[in-house]
Amino acid sequence: MTLKLKTVTYSNAYIDLSREELLEQVSQVMSDKRFTHVKGVEQAALELAERYGANLEQVSIAALLHDFAKEQSDEEMRDIIISENMDLELLQYGNNIWHGPVGAVVVRNQFSIQDQDILDAIRHHTVGSPNMGIVEQIIYLADYIEPNRTFKGVDKARKLAENDMTKGIAYATLKTLKHLLNENVKIYPKAIETYNAWVVQKQEELHD
Ligand code: GDP
Ligand code: FE
Ligand code: FE
Numbered sequence: 001m002t003l004k005l006k007t008v009t010y011s012n013a014y015i016d017l018s019r020e021e022l023l024e025q026v027s028q029v030m031s032d033k034r035f036t037h038v039k040g041v042e043q044a045a046l047e048l049a050e051r052y053g054a055n056l057e058q059v060s061i062a063a064l065l066h067d068f069a070k071e072q073s074d075e076e077m078r079d080i081i082i083s084e085n086m087d088l089e090l091l092q093y094g095n096n097i098w099h100g101p102v103g104a105v106v107v108r109n110q111f112s113i114q115d116q117d118i119l120d121a122i123r124h125h126t127v128g129s130p131n132m133g134i135v136e137q138i139i140y141l142a143d144y145i146e147p148n149r150t151f152k153g154v155d156k157a158r159k160l161a162e163n164d165m166t167k168g169i170a171y172a173t174l175k176t177l178k179h180l181l182n183e184n185v186k187i188y189p190k191a192i193e194t195y196n197a198w199v200v201q202k203q204e205e206l207h208d
Helices: 019-027 032-052 056-065 074-083 088-092 095-111 116-123 134-145 154-163 165-182 189-207
Strands: none
Touching (some): 019 032, 019 056, 032 056, 056 095, 074 088, 088 095, 095 116, 116 134, 134 165, 154 165, 165 189
């Protein structure tokens, strides 16, 4: 059986490039391994977008750009955090937390992307946010379940994502937070807010 790759033709409503041109530019700022991951996130995200009725073009662009800043140097990232008047609390973290918010600024400047759904999806893809819209939800979850991910629990996350996006997000959020706590790393406060909103509050609402 051959698996058909999903694709989408860009209208120029969100970015002044074709999908192929965007892919080429993305490939130039990251390793082959990360580029493969990014293409996997796009496939997973397009599947979720079809299933849950999101805009395929917004989802494709956000997916292809979500890790755009990940291979920038810490120095470049710190400069952007300061020059863009971002929350200075960020400076206490590192690349893992920076590349989302910094990436949103970089792609806005480099590709003149104005669409807030796309920018928010990139900004929040690592730690999520309490009030994620559908494009943000899809990128957050697709980053976790994309086909190249192999960690324990990913199949459960994929199954949940197929049936109920909220449950998929809750599962991914809980697993990530537990993992971080196990590793004794510093938790970004927004990750806790995402946990409170998606793991605690949404489940309580289900049982009301
Ligand atoms: P990737 O860019 O595709 O590798 O994936 P993500 O952007 O989702 O995550 C990047 C890294 O950040 C992963 O190793 C996460 O475990 C880590 N991460 C997520 N939330 C936090 C947090 O609150 N604190 C810290 N220190 N790391 C986090
Ligand atoms: Fe990332
Ligand atoms: Fe990623």
